[in-house]
Amino acid sequence: xxxxxxxxxxxxxxxxxxxxxxxxxxxxxxxxxxxxxxxxxxxxxxxxxxxxxxxxxxxxxxxxxxxxxxxxxxxxxxxxxxxxxxxxxxxxxxxxxxxxxxxxxxxxxxxxxxxxxxxxxxxxxxxxxxxxxxxxxxxxxxxxxxxxxxxxxxxxxxxxxxxxxxxxxxxxxxxxxx
Amino acid sequence: xxxxxxxxxxxxxxxxxxxxxxxxxxxxxxxxxxxxxxxxxxxxxxxxxxxxxxxxxxxxxxxxxxxxxxxxxxxxxxxxxxxxxxxxxxxxxxxxxxxxxxxxxxxxxxxxxxxxxxxxxxxxxxxxxxxxxxxxxxxxxxxxxxxxxxxxxxxxxxxxxxxxxxxxxxxxxxxxxxxxxxxxxxxxxxxxxxxxxxxxxxxxxxxxxxxxxxxxxxxxxxxxxxxxxxxxxxxxxxxxxxxxxxx
Numbered sequence: 001x002x003x004x005x006x007x008x009x010x011x012x013x014x015x016x017x018x019x020x021x022x023x024x025x026x027x028x029x030x031x032x033x034x035x036x037x038x039x040x041x042x043x044x045x046x047x048x049x050x051x052x053x054x055x056x057x058x059x060x061x062x063x064x065x066x067x068x069x070x071x072x073x074x075x076x077x078x079x080x081x082x083x084x085x086x087x088x089x090x091x092x093x094x095x096x097x098x099x100x101x102x103x104x105x106x107x108x109x110x111x112x113x114x115x116x117x118x119x120x121x122x123x124x125x126x127x128x129x130x131x132x133x134x135x136x137x138x139x140x141x142x143x144x145x146x147x148x149x150x151x152x153x154x155x156x157x158x159x160x161x162x163x164x165x166x167x168x169x170x171x172x173x174x175x176x177x178x
Numbered sequence: 179x180x181x182x183x184x185x186x187x188x189x190x191x192x193x194x195x196x197x198x199x200x201x202x203x204x205x206x207x208x209x210x211x212x213x214x215x216x217x218x219x220x221x222x223x224x225x226x227x228x229x230x231x232x233x234x235x236x237x238x239x240x241x242x243x244x245x246x247x248x249x250x251x252x253x254x255x256x257x258x259x260x261x262x263x264x265x266x267x268x269x270x271x272x273x274x275x276x277x278x279x280x281x282x283x284x285x286x287x288x289x290x291x292x293x294x295x296x297x298x299x300x301x302x303x304x305x306x307x308x309x310x311x312x313x314x315x316x317x318x319x320x321x322x323x324x325x326x327x328x329x330x331x332x333x334x335x336x337x338x339x340x341x342x343x344x345x346x347x348x349x350x351x352x353x354x355x356x357x358x359x360x361x362x363x364x365x366x367x368x369x370x371x372x373x374x375x376x377x378x379x380x381x382x383x384x385x386x387x388x389x390x391x392x393x394x395x396x397x398x399x400x401x402x403x404x405x406x407x408x409x410x411x412x413x414x415x416x417x418x419x420x421x422x423x424x425x
Contacts, residue, residue, distance in 0.1 A: 028352040135313040160243030
């Protein structure tokens with residue numbers, strides 16, 4: 001690896017919210033229902049995400065990660081709103097039988113580095129860990145998200161959570177009704 | 179430390195055993211080594227250096243974060259929130275509960291309000307609660323006496339629910355079995371399974387033979403008998419058996 005390849009691509013710093021979504025039980029669903037059904041589920045979840053992101057300033061899907069999506073939304077309150085709509089839409093589809101799995105969401109707010117179309121940094125790493133703490137149809141957020149929009153939404157404290165790769169416990173909250 | 183009035187306790191514990199005891203009229207006291215900050219309404223305990231016992235007034239709210247180590251809550255407490263990577267979680271009585279564990283057995287006695295549990299693996303049992311919202315990847319879920327509504331999800335664990343009274347139930351698993359017991363006379367507005375086998379059992383029998391095949395469609399029919407309260411049941415197992423019984 002030469003020096004240029006280690007330094008040239010990572011540049012701008014931005015502040016905003018990183019949201020990860022995850023389909024609960026996707027691997028097992030894929031195993032028992034096959035690849036075609038799994039592909040349909042992935043396309044369905046992407047479709048719902050795209051609908052929920054419409055009109056949200058600066059929001060975009062950064063990348064697809066297996067059965068999950070990584071999303072950038074500059075405003076923390078917008079991120080909570082998007083997550084709430086997302087879980088709600090998926091819930092409606094599950095209720096009418098048109099979508100088989102639950103979705104869960106984790107959000108963190110802070111600085112990220114842009115690397116091409118990708119985003120990197122601890123905000124991204126932490127957001128990826130937060131989604132692991134959420135149950136089906138649940139939205140879990142960091143203290144930074146709560147601080148950014150505590151007047152906007154209702155949050156319930158989960159407590160200090162130790163997550164892999166992060167030295168200090170994170171105070172996490174669930175979005176009420178999420 | 180003085181006491182008597184329920185307050186909040188926040189504990190960040192590493193890998194040590196932690197006991198919280200709610201005592202009627204009990205004074206605050208702490209047995210073990212830790213750093214304590216008390217601002218009058220919230221007691222914050224950190225830097226726990228040994229097994230710790232904290233006695234609090236009955237009804238106090240408790241929020242605990244630990245890496246591992248057994249957690250026990252005895253006596254009557256308010257809201258109890260626990261997050262841990264591993265280590266058994268055992269809670270006697272609480273107004274409401276929120277437990278998050280990566281790999282832990284979770285045993286909960288009586289919860290007056292909502293009982294919410296998330297685990298990666300490990301068995302979850304609840305003696306009684308209002309609403310139940312429990313999910314696990316590979317653990318078994320047993321909810322004994324639920325008086326509210328139920329959300330129970332597992333990927334590969336069995337789900338067993340006994341309803342104290344009619345309440346809406348959503349129980350979903352990919353490869354596990356679902357067993358739901360309803361009070362006699364409860365009318366079921368809807369029962370469905372996306373796949374697997376659904377069996378509806380009448381009261382006083384082990385099986386009435388009303389079993390759907392593996393296509394799994396069992397929607398629309400009332401599964402129970404009598405004219406009692408009505409509830410909605412959505413019980414879905416992709417490959418496992420679903421049993422809805424009246425007792």
